[in-house]
Amino acid sequence: MARPVNVTVTGAAGQIGYALLFRIASGQLLGKDTPVRLRLLEITPALKAAEGTAMELADCAFPLLDGIDITDDAKTAFDGVNVALLVGARPRTKGMERGDLLAANGGIFKPQGEAINAGAAEDVRVLVVGNPANTNALIAQSHAPDVPAERFTAMTRLDHNRALSQLATKLGVSVSEITKMTIWGNHSATQYPDLFHAQVGGKTAAEAVNDQEWLAGNFIPTVAKRGAAIIEARGASSAASAANAAIDHIYDWVNGTPEGDWTSMAVPSDGSYGVPEGLISSFPVVCKDGKYEIVQGLEIDEFSRGLIDASVRELAEERDAVRELGLI
Ligand SMILES: NC(=O)C1=CN([C@@H]2O[C@H](COP(=O)(O)OP(=O)(O)OC[C@H]3O[C@@H](n4cnc5c(N)ncnc54)[C@H](O)[C@@H]3O)[C@@H](O)[C@H]2O)C=CC1
Numbered sequence: 001m002a003r004p005v006n007v008t009v010t011g012a013a014g015q016i017g018y019a020l021l022f023r024i025a026s027g028q029l030l031g032k033d034t035p036v037r038l039r040l041l042e043i044t045p046a047l048k049a050a051e052g053t054a055m056e057l058a059d060c061a062f063p064l065l066d067g068i069d070i071t072d073d074a075k076t077a078f079d080g081v082n083v084a085l086l087v088g089a090r091p092r093t094k095g096m097e098r099g100d101l102l103a104a105n106g107g108i109f110k111p112q113g114e115a116i117n118a119g120a121a122e123d124v125r126v127l128v129v130g131n132p133a134n135t136n137a138l139i140a141q142s143h144a145p146d147v148p149a150e151r152f153t154a155m156t157r158l159d160h161n162r163a164l165s166q167l168a169t170k171l172g173v174s175v176s177e178i179t180k181m182t183i184w185g186n187h188s189a190t191q192y193p194d195l196f197h198a199q200v201g202g203k204t205a206a207e208a209v210n211d212q213e214w215l216a217g218n219f220i221p222t223v224a225k226r227g228a229a230i231i232e233a234r235g236a237s238s239a240a241s242a243a244n245a246a247i248d249h250i251y252d253w254v255n256g257t258p259e260g261d262w263t264s265m266a267v268p269s270d271g272s273y274g275v276p277e278g279l280i281s282s283f284p285v286v287c288k289d290g291k292y293e294i295v296q297g298l299e300i301d302e303f304s305r306g307l308i309d310a311s312v313r314e315l316a317e318e319r320d321a322v323r324e325l326g327l328i
């Protein structure tokens with residue numbers, strides 16, 4: 001049996017945490033041969049609830065679960081961490097301005113970035129789920145100068161999976177018949193799900209759909225606003241589907257994307273496709289040998305260009321706002 005991998009989950013007592021931890025412990029994050037040691041980071045008032053979840057994890061008797069530690073101290077939580085899932089964040093509440101939200105999250109992601117810098121394992125991989133995910137990842141990354149920047153990523157895999165599902169339903173095909181879906185930009189309503197490079201039945205998805213009105217007026221807004229639609233329907237934000245996407249993101253990063261396919265991850269831009277260097281923006285990526293690479297050379301038409309630019313502009317504004325607040 002391989003050596004146990006240290007997986008830290010922040011916000012472990014929250015709703016995504018509850019949907020995520022059991023799947024990690026059962027081997028779905030890293031594979032059926034890899035034991036995991038879980039570290040749960042919570043704020044002090046939520047430690048008791050995290051203990052309850054840990055009791056339930058114990059009651060599952062997962063053979064791959066090597067141990068569980070619970071803490072409210074970021075330094076302890078990230079000491080020796082191999083996979084860091086940063087889920088806990090400060091949600092926007094009534095009357096809160098955008099700047100207040102960014103500042104409150106800065107108070108979470110700055111110390112967590114510092115703790116990752118201080119104690120993480122050499123091979124650490126970080127996925128930020130907590131919103132605003134891309135900018136929270138940027139804050140954490142900027143406080144971890146000794147960790148390679150590309151190890152900090154943010155989650156757009158839920159958007160990617162939502163896009164696959166919407167397209168499959170429209171075309172009456174299985175999601176497994178669709179490859180090369182891409183989400184560009186920010187995990188927000190400005191994101192751009194791209195059907196001009198997705199493939200289905202030997203054509204691009206845009207050709208297979210052959211309905212620009214549906215693509216622009218229905219598909220894109222449905223995917224981009226799906227989070228809000230779930231909140232409206234469920235009375236709570238997406239949790240199981242978000243946990244599922246986090247599992248997919250890390251699993252593919254570690255084990256590779258399937259041959260001939262790619263996935264979407266928000267990663268630090270190297271300037272590809274005109275996205276300013278350093279912004280943590282969603283791109284098509286291929287994962288291999290435990291690393292990801294941004295897919296190069298895709299032709300971007302005027303329609304896609306405008307939508308990618310708009311989402312990237314929003315990311316640049318968020319970066320400028322956190323810079324002004326002294327958070328990066
Ligand atoms: N990127 C994506 O696609 C998605 C992101 N999200 C975001 O994920 C985040 C978590 O969602 P839920 O689990 O539903 O929220 P939740 O409110 O149920 O749980 C969040 C947990 O984080 C904890 N927390 C707060 N500050 C913390 C800190 N400094 N350290 C450790 N834990 C801390 C809270 O005590 C709480 O238990 C939210 O920001 C949500 O908007 C949700 C769905 C999709």
Ligand SMILES: O=C([O-])CC(=O)C(=O)O
Pocket residue numbers: 131158226227228230237238
């Ligand atoms: O809006 C939220 O809090 C949840 C979210 O990110 C999503 O479902 O995409």
